[in-house]
Amino acid sequence: MKIVVASKRKKIETLNKEYPGYEVLDITSKAEDPWVKFSPFYPHGNIPIPFSNELSQSVEGLWQALKVFEKEDIDIQKTLITNMKGIKRTVRRLGKVKGHRKGIHGNKLLGYLEARKQIYIPAYNWVLRNKLTAELNLITEKASNGVVLLDYETNGDINDLRKPLSHAHLVKQYLEKN
Template sequence: MNNLTKIHIASKRKKLQTLEREFPGCQIIDVTSKAEMPWVKFSPFYPHGDIPIPFSTRTAASVEGIWQGLKVFKTTDVDMKCFSITTMKGIKRTVRRFGKVLGHRRGVDGELLPYIEARKEIYLPAYNWVLENKLQRELIQLTEIANKQGLVLLDYETNTDINNPSKPLSHASLIRQYLECNICS
């Protein structure tokens, strides 16, 4: 039996003792922007550089830079400065500052996409590009860990349903999906 079915997603906010009790024997790896090397590279904020922006001829430093840069608010449109942020800070653009989110641009000059469609056409392709082109060595390491003892990926978000707009999507769930679909198929 393949142990990749033993990849779990859990909240980074949980105490280590709770996680160890819930997932006995599994290795626990933080994949957020607060993680240690090399796992921090899985954070959407990590500045891999040269990430193609879907529906555009431009590239960006990070997946989160793409997501935030293409976000359109009631009071402001695309912010191309987000594409070049490499500090992992100051990327988020908020409702509090710019008003209601209207959607995301399909590329820098494209039409406005609703939230779920934007996840599928912008966020997923950008994040999957990073997995395919920047993180193969680390994905192999995660596969080995999962096969040996089971794996818990820590993320601030635990929503694994791309079609659920009530919470941000867990990027850890995209890592799990990639591992289950691509490396061991």
């Protein structure tokens, strides 16, 4: 299986030169169906919110909902968004991020690394296991000849907190059974 992750910002000509014979799959929120379903913004619905007995429409919705800022606590409304717009919550408007609440009704705030490990990755992996089986099988078939997964972020190191984590890397790791 040959899977690589590359920046969506790279030109297709460059990608074709770097990875001859590989199929390029955009799996961002701007992708075509069925690949757009890999976007954390995609509203699969009924995604369990970690440490809660409630559900979210999207992974990004629950990630943003559980974020706690200086000027604002969690925003459960983010879990209801189905049009992939207006999900992000920013430090510009809400002040510094204090952490992610461990569950909708939880008292504990998780740091960024702990939140990645206990909220984001489990939620995204749940979607891979429960909502994207057919699409994962398609990528696996294509990966015998080589596949380039495009993402806006290319950070595949969960411990590197300087950049957002790449969901394309999570797909790659999932398929490679890491």
